Amino acid sequence: MPIERDHPLKPIEPVEFTPQEVANLVVLAALPKLEAEPTTTDWEFRTVAAADPDGRPLGYVLYCLQYPPNRDDQTQPTSILEVAHFEKPKQAQRFCEEFSGFLMPGILEGPELAEEVARLEGLPGYWQQGQPPDPDQTQTRPRADWKPYNPLAESDARIASEGIYQSA
Numbered sequence: 001m002p003i004e005r006d007h008p009l010k011p012i013e014p015v016e017f018t019p020q021e022v023a024n025l026v027v028l029a030a031l032p033k034l035e036a037e038p039t040t041t042d043w044e045f046r047t048v049a050a051a052d053p054d055g056r057p058l059g060y061v062l063y064c065l066q067y068p069p070n071r072d073d074q075t076q077p078t079s080i081l082e083v084a085h086f087e088k089p090k091q092a093q094r095f096c097e098e099f100s101g102f103l104m105p106g107i108l109e110g111p112e113l114a115e116e117v118a119r120l121e122g123l124p125g126y127w128q129q130g131q132p133p134d135p136d137q138t139q140t141r142p143r144a145d146w147k148p149y150n151p152l153a154e155s156d157a158r159i160a161s162e163g164i165y166q167s168a
Contacts, residue, residue, distance in 0.1 A: 042066070044064075045063065045096050048134070048135050053140055061085055123147065
């Protein structure tokens with residue numbers, strides 16, 4: 001069908017390529033097509049009670065559990081990250097609810113953000129492989145290692161690294 005003169009689409013002008021551009025296009029066309037790997041992972045938070053060696057309650061440990069692609073495969077260990085310590089379970093629950101508001105699927109996933117939170121909380125921030133902690137059993141921790149959650153950890157870290165800004 002011929003293009004009418006008033007038609008908003010105009011015919012495409014032929015493009016001339018240099019021999020090098022043609023060679024580049026041939027190489028690109030020959031490359032295997034890469035499939036994008038799924039970025040979302042199966043993960044969840046789990047809260048476990050903690051006490052000191054004398055049995056006095058410390059609070060609750062929040063873990064991020066990242067499961068293998070086939071969750072039913074018992075040969076694949078679960079990745080476990082200690083994210084934060086809380087005095088009360090309601091604080092951990094509120095944290096989890098607020099945490100999900102910062103996630104952006106495909107850009108910022110839960111396990112990735114959990115690592116940063118753990119570091120800001122002064123915890124090691126590295127993943128361990130193994131069986132997930134049992135939420136029905138209390139974990140024993142030295143009182144010296146207990147670091148209750150600091151909602152201002154991010155701003156405290158920024159001030160410590162950049163200094164306090166003073167207006168001129």
